[in-house]
Amino acid sequence: xxxxxxSRRDFMVSGAALAVGLAVGGGGLGLVTGCERSGASGTGxxxxxxAAKEKVQAPPEWPWPYEPLDPKTVAQxxxxxxxxxxxxxxxxxxxxxxxxxxxxxxxxxxxxxMARYGEGGVAGWATLCGALNGSAAAVxxxxxxxxxxxxxxxxxxxxxxxxxxxxSKPRVNIKATSVSGSPLCHVSVTEWCKASGxxxxxxxxxxxxxxxxxxxxxxAVELLNNHAAGTFAATFAxxxxxxxxxxxxxxxxxxxxxxxxxxxxxxxxPHQ
Numbered sequence: 001x002x003x004x005x006x007s008r009r010d011f012m013v014s015g016a017a018l019a020v021g022l023a024v025g026g027g028g029l030g031l032v033t034g035c036e037r038s039g040a041s042g043t044g045x046x047x048x049x050x051a052a053k054e055k056v057q058a059p060p061e062w063p064w065p066y067e068p069l070d071p072k073t074v075a076q077x078x079x080x081x082x083x084x085x086x087x088x089x090x091x092x093x094x095x096x097x098x099x100x101x102x103x104x105x106x107x108x109x110x111x112x113x114m115a116r117y118g119e120g121g122v123a124g125w126a127t128l129c130g131a132l133n134g135s136a137a138a139v140x141x142x143x144x145x146x147x148x149x150x151x152x153x154x155x156x157x158x159x160x161x162x163x164x165x166x167x168s169k170p171r172v173n174i175k176a177t178s179v180s181g182s183p184l185c186h187v188s189v190t191e192w193c194k195a196s197g198x199x200x201x202x203x204x205x206x207x208x209x210x211x212x213x214x215x216x217x218x219x220a221v222e223l224l225n226n227h228a229a230g231t232f233a234a235t236f237a238x239x240x241x242x243x244x245x246x247x248x249x250x251x252x253x254x255x256x257x258x259x260x261x262x263x264x265x266x267x268x269x270p271h272q
Contacts, residue, residue, distance in 0.1 A: 059106050066142040068225045069098045075165045075214035078131070082210035083171070087130030088118025090213035095138035095221060121185030129185045131209075131216035132157055139220055148234060149223050151261075154183050155236025156219055158262070162188075163211030165218060172207035174198075181266050188212075239263040245270070 074094045081090035081097075092115035100107035115137065117123060118130035132154060139153070140146040161177040176196035180188035189200055189209070198204040226232040241264040242250070249258040264270070 057105065059109070063142050063144050064106060065103055066224060066228055067099070067102045068228055069095070069102065069221045071218035071221045071225075074098050074221045075218035076167060077214075078217035079165065079167045079210050079214040082206075082213045085113065085116045086119030087209055087213045088134035089113070089115040089130075090134065090210065091115075091131045091217040091220070092118075092134030092137055094213075094217045095135065096141075098221075099138075099142075126186035126189070127184060129157065129183055129188055129212070129216075131213040132183055134213075135216050135220035139224060142224065143227060145227060145232075149220075149227060149232070152223055152232075152234050152236050153216070153220055154261075155238075157183055157188075157216060159236070160215075162192075163208060163215045165211050165214035167211065167214065170207065171210070172203050174204050174207050174211075176208075181263050183262065187266070241265045241270070 077097060078090040078094035081093045084090070085093070089112065093112040096107055096110050096112050100110075115130075115134050118128075118133040121127040121129060122133070135153060136146070136150045139149050143149060158181055159179060161179055163177065174196065176192065176198075178188075178192040178195040180191050182188060189205065192198075192208055193200055193205060196204065196208070198208075223232060238261055242261060245258075245264040245268075247253055248255045249264075250256065251259075
């Protein structure tokens with residue numbers, strides 16, 4: 001067996017063959033596609049190397065292709081996904097999964113399990129709502145106008161009675177809705193618990209968040225559909241406190257020691 005004087009080309013070809021073996025035999029992430037086991041066809045290692053050279057696909061340029069999706073289908077998928085991997089996974093997997101079904105590659109190459117970290121506002125830290133986090137990640141992937149779309153999605157979340165989505169077969173029956181005034185998991189959950197009387201670790205709260213995942217993913221798709229059709233229009237207006245407090249604390253203010261778009265007085269007592 002040759003162990004020395006391996007050329008750079010030999011090394012790259014051998015590496016490609018290894019990539020094929022991992023993708024086929026080890027459940028790869030889909031970055032190498034269309035390859036078959038060489039042993040089954042009797043073509044041997046040479047054919048495997050050729051397959052590796054021909055089938056490796058580079059990801060397309062950003063933004064990735066988008067096709068209009070059905071918000072109700074995405075909402076139901078996000079609801080079910082919540083019970084598989086929590087809020088961020090539920091929303092992200094619903095949108096990416098729907099694009100995988102409709103568009104195919106490159107969405108077949110995305111391991112949506114990567115979004116599990118967002119559970120409970122990022123590993124239980126109750127920061128950004130996972131449903132927003134997952135939906136925003138999907139929006140970012142398919143649109144250069146992601147900031148405008150995500151801004152509208154965040155604003156809608158903070159001013160809407162959630163959840164808006166009702167699953168076809170709910171696991172738990174709930175009726176209460178609440179307006180969070182904030183994109184933070186901590187605030188959003190607390191406001192709903194106040195409105196419903198349910199505990200934060202109860203099955204009812206989990207059901208609420210499953211429905212919120214469906215609600216947010218569906219609205220993200222509605223915004224993306226409008227953007228694709230050329231009918232997207234921003235409607236969210238910043239809270240009045242942003243102008244009042246921002247005169248001192250935000251960009252260009254006399255103090256300029258803060259950033260943000262959330263309602264200031266939800267957490268801070270205004271100056272007299």
